Amino acid sequence: PCSRGMRTQPQPPAVATLKRAVELDSASRFQESLVCYQEGIDLLLRVLKATKDETKKAHYRHKISDYMERAEAIKKYIEKEREDGKYHQQIKIEENATGFSYEKVFQDYLNETVTEVWVEDPYIRHVHQFYNFLRFCEMLVKGPCKVKTIHLLTSYDEGSGKSQQTNSLEEIKQSLKNYGVTLNVSFSSSIHDREIRFNNGWMIKIGRGLDYFKKPQGRFCLGYCDFDLRPCHETTVDVFHTKHTKKT
Incomplete structure (x- = not known):
């Protein structure tokens, strides 16, 4: 902090x-x-x-x-x-830095006016990436925002993990539905940018997307559950504010 x-x-x-x-x-x-x-x-x-x-x-x-x-x-x-519409702030996360859970990174930009969220991240394919996205969704559901719709744009896994990607995202979708939140998932073969937008005007671009945490050293190590204690990869967070976020 x-x-x-x-x-x-x-x-x-x-x-x-x-x-x-x-x-x-x-x-x-x-x-x-x-x-x-x-x-x-x-x-x-x-x-x-x-x-x-x-x-x-x-x-x-x-x-x-x-x-x-x-x-x-x-x-x-x-x-x-x-x-x-000129606001821009840059936060640099250093290699092995801690204290950068999703709550810490996004909390200043979330309030009760946030009802819709757009996530563009080409790499939501592997188990740890599904967990990252799930944690991000959990943060949104807990508030203080009143999220009703989450849009995820990612790339399609054409390899052996194809069915795992479909099943995992469907499970997250059904779970969110229990909390009154709709998850819309779409795929693009050309997506390469990583950004997250809230309908209150904030836009956050993270160099590594949601996947900026390092793999924990073991299942019973500090940081396995609490992402504030999880070491990070070096990455840059760029924060902008625009009067109107694009809704695509």
């Missing part, structure tokens, strides 16, 4: 989180920095509440005011970029 990478020496959580917020802000990674500012401000408010010394309280209030002002400015900037 926000304190990732702050391992040089122990620091109070509020200090570490706000320091990370400033670093992300300076690197123009505004969406991430906003989340860290909000977390850091909340932690600092708790410190303020527990402080008795009036001088320290005044210092904390001043700091909180400064951070809130910057967070509000970033929020307005992001909103303006969204309105203009």
Whole structure:
């Protein structure tokens, strides 16, 4: 999360989180920095509440005011970029990095207005890729979005896994139906781009698609169930906001 990478020496959580917020802000990674500012401000408010010394309280209030002002400015900037259809943020996931479950990557872009999702990924063919897609669907069903329709565009497995691909996707489709969600699956022999679109205007492109996690070392290793603990392959996540997502 926000304190990732702050391992040089122990620091109070509020200090570490706000320091990370400033670093992300300076690197123009505004969406991430906003989340860290909000977390850091909340932690600092708790410190303020527990402080008795009036001088320290005044210092904390001043700091909180400064951070809130910057967070509000970033929020307005992001909103303006969204309105203009110009928003673009890039997140680089490093080799063996952890903390990048689907919830962490997508949570900032999912809200109650999301009812329809488009997934374009040419490689939903093997068992672990079906599980990746299933986990992604589970995240959508859990909310806070109100997803009713998921569109999957992938490539057809022409090899020995042909029937496995058909059966696995059909099973996911029937399971989603129990939750009131329709899964539409279509195939393309020419698909090569990987992107995910939500009908609230957010578009996320991941270099490796949903398949950016490394194979766990064993079935009883940390990270086998919790993807936040699963090491990742190096990849890049590009986030855009458009006024209208294409519905194809």
